[in-house]
Amino acid sequence: MLFIHALREAHLDDGVGLKGEALERLRNPPSYPATVDDPGINFALSMFLALKHSSEAAYEDIRTAAHRCFPGGVDSLVDHMCINTCVTFVGPYADREACLRYDQIKLRKSRGKVKVPQAVFHTIPIGPQMQALWRDPDSAHQMQYRK
Numbered sequence: 001m002l003f004i005h006a007l008r009e010a011h012l013d014d015g016v017g018l019k020g021e022a023l024e025r026l027r028n029p030p031s032y033p034a035t036v037d038d039p040g041i042n043f044a045l046s047m048f049l050a051l052k053h054s055s056e057a058a059y060e061d062i063r064t065a066a067h068r069c070f071p072g073g074v075d076s077l078v079d080h081m082c083i084n085t086c087v088t089f090v091g092p093y094a095d096r097e098a099c100l101r102y103d104q105i106k107l108r109k110s111r112g113k114v115k116v117p118q119a120v121f122h123t124i125p126i127g128p129q130m131q132a133l134w135r136d137p138d139s140a141h142q143m144q145y146r147k
């Protein structure tokens with residue numbers, strides 16, 4: 001029930017989901033097709049395909065470096081999760097410190113001040129994904145199949 005209530009009360013300006021430039025892009029999406037001749041998009045696609053069988057750490061390092069060079073695009077939302085995957089710390093659980101949310105050694109050494117999540121998960125919000133599909137004439141046409 002807590003999650004249902006949180007979903008009913010959610011809005012774009014609640015500071016939980018997309019923020020800043022990503023939120024602005026959601027509100028004012030580009031209305032022209034993305035071009036694959038854009039070197040940034042080509043780079044992102046190449047890296048995605050090249051790293052599909054690599055470790056998550058390698059992917060994160062490359063993604064972070066690429067994001068510095070080519071800001072923009074579809075951003076993910078990062079939230080903490082239990083290392084045993086029994087709970088995600090979102091919505092009504094956002095402030096909970098149960099399970100193994102933080103690195104216990106760092107937490108103990110810092111006397112509870114340094115809170116490094118042991119595991120995180122990425123959510124790619126549906127809004128930017130839909131906008132990206134809508135920008136391409138072919139996928140926009142396909143999205144209207146039940147119109």
Ligand SMILES: [Zn+2]
Nearest residue numbers: 082084086099
């Ligand atoms: Zn747990």
